[in-house]
Amino acid sequence: MSAASLLGLLLSAVPLHAGLDAAIGKTYPITERDFLEVIRERLQAKQNSGELAAMQTAMQDKARHGIENPTPIAGITRASKPDTRYYDPSVAAAQDIRDADGNIVVKAGTQANPLDYMGLSKVLLFIDARDKQQVRYADHYYKTSKKPVKVILVAGSYMALMRQWQRPVFYDQGGNLTGKFQITHVPALVYQESPAATVLRIDTVALSAEAAE
Known part of the structure; x- marks a missing residue:
């Protein structure tokens, strides 16, 4: 019997699909869970257990603490001796400064004192x-x-102090002002001695040790 006749006989005796099933085995449809559905289930489980509420409370407490207690400005300590110096706020104008009518008040490159x-x-x-x-x-x-007087903190809670004093209290965010005035000891006062003064006076105040707590 030829090879072709043998193949024809086999195909007629055994259904084709039966031979394939025997070779591959039982098949199942491919399924994949929706990623968002998995997330929702996990969040629901955390909510049911109270874990989600605890996480939210912890985040709120952390944010509230950061607002109430800003990071202290680095490098600033309590003054141990009094000191007085002066600060010249003059700057070189980066571009022409004009008034409301468009007239040049200060030319670019000119030293200007606010x-x-x-x-x-x-x-x-x-x-x-x-x-x-x-x-x-x-x-x-x-x-x-x-x-x-404008009280500006370099450390501590300005929110707590506002509640205590019932008036505005500010915080030197990022140390911008203390950096500009090169303040390294507090208490420190910055003021203009007279309306005609072209520099600012900076007084470092040394509080008496006897009154310190």
Whole structure:
């Protein structure tokens, strides 16, 4: 019998699909769970167990603590001796500065002093609010100063101090002002001695050790 006749006989005796099933075995449809559905199930499980609520509370507490207690400005310590120096705020104009009518007031490259155009009407008082003595000093200075005072913290909770004083308190975010004025010790006062002054005076205040806590 030829090979072709033998193959024909085999094909006629055994159904083709039966031979394939025997070789491959039972098949199943390929299924894949939706990724978002898996996420939803896991979140639901965490919610049911209370884990999700605990995570949300922890995140809120962390955010609230960061707002209430900003990172202290590095390199600033309590003053141990008084000091006075002056700061010249003059800067070179990067471009022409014009008035409302378009007239050039300051040409590019010219040294310009902001105090020639607008004075500093307030006293800037920098303190570390973690130091109770500095807080008392700032409160007393605020209440007795002849000029308005803007209290700026370098450490401590400005939110807590605002609630205590019931008035605005600020924080030197990123150390921008203390860096500009090169303040490394507090309490420190920054102010314009007179309307005609073209420099700012910076006083470092040394509080008495006897009153310190």
